[in-house]
Amino acid sequence: MLGYLIRRVLYGLLTIFAVSVLSFTIIQLPPGDYVTSYIASLEAQGDEVSAEEAAALRAYFGLGEPAYIQYGKWMWQIMQGNWGMSFQYRVPVTEIIGQRLLLTIVLALGSLIFIWVVAIPIGIYSAVRQYSVLDYIATMFGFTGLAIPDFLFALVLMYLAWDWFNFSIGGLFSPEYLSAPWSLGRVFDLLQHLIIPIVVLGTSGTASLIRITRANLLDELRKPYVVTARAKGMNEWQLIFKYPVRLAFNPIISITAYILPFLVSGSVIVSVVLNLPTVGPVLLRSLLSQDMFLAGAIILMIGVMTVIGTLLSDILLGIVDPRVRLR
C-alpha cells in the first residue's frame, strides 16, 4: 500500500507540473497580452496610449521577456508563496482568490455530497428494482436533469424563489451579513443561500451518477458471486449492500475525481447568473482581459484540485479494492 501511495503522489506531482506548463501556454496563446487589451479598453474610453507608454507598461509588468523565462519566473515566485499581482485589480492574486476559493470549495464539496446522497440510493434502488415504476420515474428525472442547462435551471429557480417566497437567492449572503464578520448567524445565512446553488450545480451530476450507479450495479447483480451469496442463505438487501454495491462503487469513486474540477469550472455560468462570489466569474473576467497571473493561478488551482481529487480517489480505491492495492 505504501509503495502504491508513493507512486501515486509522484505521478500527481508530475501531473501538476504538466498542468502548470499547459495552463501557462494556454494563457499565452491568444494574440497580444494584458497591455494590448488594457490599451484597447483605454482607447475605447477615448484615451491615447503612445508606443513608449505601452513599452513602459510591458516592462513594468515583465511582459517583454520570452515566454519560457516568464514561466520560470512565475513558477519560482509561486514556489516562494508569491502568486503575483493581478494586472487588472492591482492587488496580489491571493487577495482576490482567497475567500472566493474557500467558498468555491465549500460549494463544490456541498454539491458533491448532494450528488452522492441523492444519486447513489436512487441508483441502487433503480438497479435492484429494474423496470419498476420508481425506476422509470428516476430515469425520467435523470434524463430531464441532464437535459436542462444549469443556468436556465438557476434562472427558473431564482424567479420562483422570488415570486413565491419573496426570497432573493442571488449571492451567498443576505445584505446585512455581506460584510459582517464571521458568526453563527453568518454561517447559517450562508448555508441558506448555498441550497439553491448546490441543487443547481448538483442536478446534472446527480442525474448522470444515477445512470452510472444503476448501470454498474445492474452489471454486478448478474455476476456469479451474487448467486453464491444468495445460495448461502443471505438476506437479499444485506447481500446486495455487502457484495454488488461494494463492487459497483469502484467506478463511482473513480469518476468523483473528475466531478470535483467540473463543479469548479462548471460553476462559472451559474455563478455569474446567481451572482456568487466564487472563482468562476473572476476566471472568466481575467481570461477576457488577459490578466495573466490571476488566470494562471486559478487554472493551476483547478488543475491541482483535479490531481488531488484523483489522488484521493486512487487512495480510496486502494482501500476499497484489494486488487488495486496488492497488484
Place this chain on the structure above:
Amino acid sequence: MTETRLRDAMPTAIGTPPDAVAPILQVQNLHTHFFTGEGIVHAVDGASFAVHPGKTLGIVGESGCGKSVAAKSILQIVDKPGRIVDGEILYTYTDKSGRYRHENILSLPSDSRQMKSIRGGEISMIFQEPMSSFSPIHSVGNQLTETIRLHTDMDQRTAREAAIEWLSRVGIPNPARRVEEYPYQMSGGQCQRAMIAMALSTNPRILIADEPTTALDVTTQAQILNLLQRLQAEQGMAMIFITHDLGVIAEVADEVAVMYLGRVVERAPVQEIFRNPQHPYTRALLTSIPSIEAQPRQRLPTISGSIPHPQNRPPGCPFHPRCPEYMAGTCEQKEPQLASVGTNHEVSCFLYPGC
C-alpha cells in the same frame, strides 16, 4: 480438536428418517419459466427426480436443457425474469427443535426465515466458475466465516477457526495464511476447493454441485471429484451432481436423471443407464462418447439436429424431431410420461407401454 468443535457446532443432530430408502428430496413436475420480452421460455418444463440420503444423483443433459435452472429452483434462487410456476419440491428434514418435517419447500416464501436457513444451511450449492463465484474484493476467509455465522451461533473467532479448519479439510495448504487471501490470489482448483469448504462448512444434508469441474483442467477435475466423494462419505450427505460430462457421471453418480428440454426423459441407477439405456436420447448420448477402442478416422456419431430453442418447444415428445425412432402420428401428438421399465428405471418414451 477443531474436529470435535466442528461437530459440536453442528445444528441439532439429524435423526434417521422413518424409512431409510425414502428420498430426502423429491422434485415433482417442476416448471420454471422465464418471462422475457420475446415470450415465455420453458426452461424447466415438468421435471421430476429424487435424491436419496447419502447418495449422488447425477443430472445430465446438453447445455440449455434446464439442469442449472432446476437446481436453482430447489433453492428458490432463480434469476429474474424466471419464476417457478408449478410443481412440488418435497424435502424431509429435522428442524431446529428436532421435529421431523416433510414438506413442500416451494410453499415457503423465498425470503422466509425457514427458506433462508435451508438455503446454504440444509442444502448448499457450488458452481461452475469458482473464481467469479467468490466476491473478488472480500477475502476468502471473510466469505467463509460469513456463511458459517449465518447458519450457526458461532462468534467471529470460532467461525474463523472453523473456516481455517475447513480450508485444511479440502486440502488447501497453509490454511491459516490462505484464509486472508483474495480469490484472485488462488488458482481455479484452489478456489473450487475453497468453494466446497464454504458450502460444506454448515454441514448441509444435500450438496448441489452445478458443473463444479467444467471450468477446470482434467487433472484438477479428478482431484476435485475425489475430494467431493471423500467429503460426501465423511459427512454422509446427499449430492446432486449436474454435468454434461457422461464420464464424470459414471464416476460419481449412484443414480442418473437424463434431462432434455426442461424435463427428465430417463431415470435409472448409474449402471443401468450405461448398460441398458432405454430412451433414444440417452442411447444417442452414449454412442456419441469418444471411445478409446475406436478405429482411426472413424467419425464420432452425433445426434442429428440441435436443441430447439426452448421458446419453440416442439409439440408432443420434445425429442421427436431428432429421434431415430420417431413414430409419426404418435410422438408429435401426445406428451409421453415417465413410466417404469424395470427396477428403479423409468423412461418417458412411447416405445414403452405405459408412457
